[in-house]
Structures are given as C-alpha cells and as structure tokens.
Amino acid sequence: MADSGTSFGPEILLSLSPQADAPLWVQLESALRDAVRSGHLAPGQRLPASRVLAADLGVSRRLVVDVYEQLTAEGYLTARPGSGTWVSDLATQADSGRAAADRPETHAPRWDMRPGVPSLAHFPRRQWRRVWLSALSGAGDADLGYPHAGGDPRLREAVAAYLTRTRGVAATAESTLICAGFTQGLDLLCRTLRARGATTVALEDPGLPHRAPVIRRAGLTPLPIPVDADGLVVDALPDRGVDAVLTTPAHQFPTGAVLAPHRREALLAWAGRRGAVVLEDDYDGEFRFDRRAIGALQGLAPDCVIYLGSTSKTLAPALRLGWLVTPSAFVEALITEKFLADHGTAALEQLALAEMITSGAYDRHIRQSRTRYKLQREALEAAVRRHHLPLRLTGVPAGVQTLATLPKGLDSDSLVRRAAAMGIAFDSVTRYQLAPDRPARSLVIGYGNITPHGIDQAMAALARIMKAGPTA
Template sequence: MSRGVSSGVELLLPIEPPQPGRPRRVQLESALRDAVRTGRLAAGQRLPASRVLAGDLGVSRRLVVEVYTQLTAEGYLVSRPGSGTCVSDLALPPAANAPAALRSPERSARWDMRPGIPTLSAFPRHLWRRAWTAALRAAADSDLAYPDSAGHPRLRQVLAAYLGRVRGVYADPQRLLICAGFTQGLHLLAHTLRARGARTVALEDLGMPHRAPILQQAGLAVMPVSVDGDGILVDQLPEQGVDAVLTTPAHQFPTGAVMAPARREALLAWAGRCGAIVVEDDYDGEFRFDRRAVGCLQGRAPDRVVYLGSTSKTLAPALRLGWMVSPAELHSELLLPKFLADHGSPTLDQLALAHLIEAGDYDRHIRAARTRYRTARQALEQAITRHDVPLRLAGTPAGVQALATQLDGTHPDQLTARAQAVGIAFDSITRYQLTPDPDPLGVVIGYGNITPHAIDEAIALLATITNGQHGSAR
C-alpha cells in the first residue's frame, strides 16, 4: 500500500511489491480503475501530481504520466488546466446496493432535461418567506405542540376548498391526510392496504420506477398493465385477484396520454364490480396547456378512489408536502401508520402553504408556471424541427416533460448515454418499463428546469449526435 500527497490530497492505492509477469504500470492502472469504479475516488476528485505519486510509489514519473494518459483516454480521468488530473465527471459508479429504480439521477449535466422537475429557480422565495413569516406570527402556542397526524386543520380546510374548485376533488377536510409528498402517501397506503388483506396492485406500464419497490416493500405483488393513447388498458385488468390499481389519468407518466372518457367509465365500473381501490396520482394536473385540465377521477367515485397530490411540481420537490384524500374508513386506518412514520408533518410549513393558498399567491404562481411550461414545450418542439433531430413529441401538451419517440431506430439507452457524455441529461424510456420492451423507441425529455434558449442549445448539440458527428458543448 502506498500513499500519495499533493496540496492536501491523499491517495491510498493497493500497490504491491513487483511481481513476475505483472508490471508496476499494470498494477497502478488496475488500482486506479478500481478506485474510480467502486466510488472510492469520486467524480471531480483531484489526484496527486505525477511527480509526487511517483516518489511515493518508488517508480518513475514517466510511468505515472503514462498511466494517467491511458486512464484519461479511457474516460476515467480528465486533465484540467490549473487543477491537474482529476476523476472524470462521467466516470460515476452506480450507488452501492441501490436498485436501479432508486438511484439518484445525475445532477452535473450542463443541460438539465430530466423529466419531472419544475423550474427550481422560479420557486417563489419571497412569497414563501412572507407566507412562512405570517404563519409563524399567527401561530398559536398550541400550534407548536406535536402535530395532528392527519395534518393541521387549517391546511386541510384550505386545501380541500382548493382541490374542489381546481381539480374537482370531493375533499371533505376530515378525509384529507397531509403527508411528505406522493412517495410517503403511497408508502402509507400500501402498508394499510396490505394490513386490510390486499395482495396485488396493478400498475401502469410505463410508469415511475419507484412505485413497484414501495408496494413490494409493503408485501404487495405488482401486476403491470399496458397503456395506450387513451390511458390504462382496463380490459387487461382481471375480474379477480387485483385489489387496487395505480393510475395517472390526467396526464399519464411518461406517455402524456389523457385517460379517455370511456376508459374512465370502464375503470370505475371495474373497481365497483371487483371491490377494488383506484389510486389516482394527480402529479401535475394543474399544468395542461391546450385547454382546461380534465377533472380528477376521485370526484366521480369518492368512496372508491384514493387521490394523491403534492407541491413537488407546483412549487418544489424539496418542500415534501403532499396530500391524500381517501374514503372515510380507509382514512381512519391511515392515521396510525402516519403517526408511527413521523408523528405528523411540520406544522409551520403546513400553515405557510395554507396562507399562500388563501392569499391567492399559489394560484398566481401556478398560472405563471403554466405559461412558462407552455413556452418551454413549444421551444422544444420548434428546436427539434429546426435542427432536424429524429424525434417526435407524443402525448397531450401538459406538464414539465414529454415522451419523444425516435424515428431513426437508435436504441434509447444509447442515445441517452451519448447525450449524457456531452452534458445533456434526459431519460431513456427503458427506465420506466416494468416489462422490458424488445424494441423500445423513446426518450423522456424534461423542459421544466431549463430555459428556451438552453433548450435550443441542447437540441442543436443533440442534432450532431444523432447525425453521427462529434459535437462539443458550446
């Protein structure tokens, strides 16, 4: 073992004494590769200067320079003026022991076109600070005690009124539960359904990859159900053996389909016949551009549908504020799991959101965001045409991302990797498949967290990739 030191940088490498038939150069290359692959050397980590590492290892500087040069050519290292040799940003290992569906997305891309992310820079900091300060000023001493597991009564009342007028939810405040976003809501619901005797939940396929692990962790089996341009294929749901179905009817993720009226009727009729629960994920129902958004399913069958929503798209994912409206009996059974999970959601944040809605600031923020996302989607569509990229946007104009079907036969994993290599981050459709497709043709491109000008830059660069050229970031 040897340690190299340069300007405070230390590097521990398992370099053994010389071995017959295994040159020191091979040992050093292998040791550095393994360190990068396993994550012991993180992206951007500076390595010791070649002279220093050579002295520590007792080898020639020329040998270290040759090793650095070889690993730079392989993409493990990069030479940066003024910073020496560093680990490449693109040489990131997968998170240890993390399922692929749960790994953190790449955050270092120059052009962030990951789906599902709103305009983070447009978070209404001033309005939120004013709302939070007003909430703190008006809070009674009793509001600073342990929270109500269901959520603060004021937010539940204000939110029920908002959901009723904007999304058509039948939202009795007594059936509304405040939770830490959709993820916690689904987690609580899954465990509660399992405790009730449920065994199987049907999922839209395609869909968000973290849904299945949440359900499976609760002891539930998952059954993939295909989707088409009218939403989930209800005729694939069996008459027995499925206890619930999770769907995104207002704007299917990631295809962008809006569930057709006949399909909605068929789904609710199926749930009624089978005694099943419909779980409605209304993740971006406020953001439809071509017309008023379609109302939610829950308003049609409040005793059969569980409605889930959050501020993750309307404000920011970091707030971790969400809500669940469920049938009365099921609501009462959710309270203990919520209490055991976190003893209730943060009260002052709940009161701040209530103030934001009551003041009309929440509605104004959403209207501004809707205009911004409409402009961004139009910019994406125009850039694809202008730069002759072999993609076609699919689905209803809504939300902060779109499915782009590929017209040239390139495998979406290959296109995604090649885009990432030049600093453009979006997703292959394979990330959202429960059942592998032998011939996937689509990528999911976000436009929520990127400006129209940057969209045009990214698509212009993407055009050089799809045309087989070697583009470089401008």
C-alpha cells in the same frame, strides 16, 4: 463588438460580437460560464443587474434575464430575492470536479432535461419566505407541539377547498390528509391496504420506477398493466386477484396520454364490480396547455377512488408536502399509519402552505408556471423542427416532460448515454418500464428546469450527436 465594463453596478468585463456565428445569447452565456469556471468571477460575486448589463452590451434585457436564469438552473449563479444575482458559492467547487470520472453523479448536467423536474430557479422564494415568517409569528404555543398525524386542520381545509375548486375533487377537511409527498402517501396507502387483506396492486407500465418497490415493501404484489394512446388499458385488468390500481389519468407518466372517457367509465365499473380501490396520482393536473385540464377521476366516484397530490411539481420537490383525499373508511387507518411513520408532517411548513393557498399566492404561482411551461414546451417543439431532429413528440401538451419516439434503427438507451457524455440529461423509456422492450425507441424529455435558449442549445447538440451516427 459590444464591450461591457458595466457603467453602473459591479464591474465585469465581457465582449460580444454581432458578426460572430454564435447568437448573442450563446456568446453571453458562454462568457459568463467561462468566467465562473476560470475563477474570474469568484463565488459570492454579485453580477450587474440585468438592465445594467443589457444597456452596457447593447442587447435586450430579456436576453440577459434568460441567460441569468439558464446559468442559475445550471448552478453557476444564484438569485437572491431583493438582492440581485450572484455567483453561486458551489459553482467553482462543482466545476473543479468535472473531470473526476469516479463521481459523475455529483455534477449537474449542462442541459438539465430530466423528466418530472419543475423550474427550480422559479421557486417563489419571496412569497414562501413571507408566508413562512407569517406562520412562525402567528403560531400559538400549541402549534409548536407535536403535529396532528392527519395534518394541521387549517391546511386540510385549505387543500380541500383548493382541490374542489380547481380539480373537481369531492374533498372535505375531514377526508383530506397531509403527508410528506406522493411517495409517502403511496406507502401509507399500501400498508393500509395490506392490513385490510389486499394482496395485489395493478399499476401502469410504463410509469414512475419507484412505485413498484414501494408496493413490494408494503407486502403487496405489483401487477403491470399496459398503456396506449387512451391511457391505462382497462381491459387488461383481471377480473379477480387485484385489490387496487394505481393510475395517472389526467396526464399519464411518461407517455402523456389522457385516460379516455370510455376508459374512465370502464375503470370505475371494474372497481365497482371488484370492490377494488383506484389510486389516482394527479401529479401535474394543473399544467394542461391546450385546453382546460380534465377534472379528477375522484370527483366521479369518491367512495372508491383515493386521490394523491403534492407540491413537488407546483412548487418544489424539496418541500415534501403532499395530500390524500380518501373515503371515510380509510381515514383512521391512514392517520394511524402516518403517526407510526413520522408522527406527522412539520407544522410550520403546513401553516405556511395554508396561508399561501388562502391568500391566492399559490394560484398566482401556478398560473405563472403554466405560462412558463407552455412556452418551454413550444420551444422544444420549435427546436426539434429547427434542428431537423427525427423525434415525434407524443401525448397531450401538459406538464414538464414529453415522450419522444425515435425512428427505427435508433436505440434510446444508447442515445441517452451519448447525450449524457455531452452534458445533456434526459431518459430512455426503459427506465420507466417494468418489462423493458428491446430495442428501446422512445426518449422521455423534460423541459421544466431549463430555459427556451437552453432547450435550443440542447437540441442543437443532440442533432450533432445523432448526425454523427450510432457509434460516435
């Protein structure tokens, strides 16, 4: 048995047993989690450095680092750059309310496998603090006035250069506009299209559930178009009555399909015949693992494709920073809509992101994230095999989620509910369908905001749930 009294650094007592059935990382994770829940580790308590705890317990430092990262993702711990790992101030508060059935939405799942969520624990806090403070100290008096509704020229130039270099977008500073994330970008586009006489926007089905309400709110009609293994079914687009189509060609959400070359050609030909606009949502184009990512559709036809992107997957959704690259005919109208919406995006955050991009720190973070998500995707594939789960992962290996199909006789909606009761959070495909199929036989599983060890634990628990039968 390995005991830790932590010979150097904060003193905590932990015991691990190599003879136990549970792996050492499971034992350590459970011991720390229980210590936080019980109050033996109080909010604000500093933990030993990973190398110190690893030495005391006789385990690898990597094991301790992975456990710390998992408990940070779950909200039990918090990492303070340059200062170590601490018990979260909210940890025991959140845990004390776990039995309150009337407030289940306030509690983080034990295993967060919700799709579309990046690794929140790996937000580059130190780099962001550095560039934000640099932006603050370097900002002139004029920079502290009302921001330009189209975005700060320095960020517009930096984003345009980045997208041209990495995604093959035909972008200039003048054609690139800054907004508060994808959702606001879509809203601004829909309002601009409606003012130009548009009535209908086609969109992929399945797809993100908030897109149709945004389209309706702008006075337009959403028209669902099916998706198959080659992406958007272009032949299903009507020849008349559709003014724009919203698509995710690099990595369809949630099926993981890539828009095939013949479909790309057909879609642009359709838009040219119709005089329609293609709205390209490139939400995670940087994260392709098996090969270099497909370039943006916009680069092939910048006069009829409007490109949308954001930092929600590359950095964190909380930043609310996004961009549009648009034909010149839309620029002034979009700037007007943005001004009426919020008078412009916060200036210091724009300046910070501009410096992060131009300094190379943004590229470095994306490369590190790509490696991390590749390993987590591989961990999911391995866990599915190891625990003999009847799941078939579909789509290309990319992004932070995958579609997993179930065999006949299993209903994904029921499985999601049963898994949630055990602390595993993922989705049924029905959440993303405008016209849900019955019975539903696909899960949408995220692997971005969970460690490889956490993935294995979650899949082991899911295997037990599925083995227990549909009525368990």
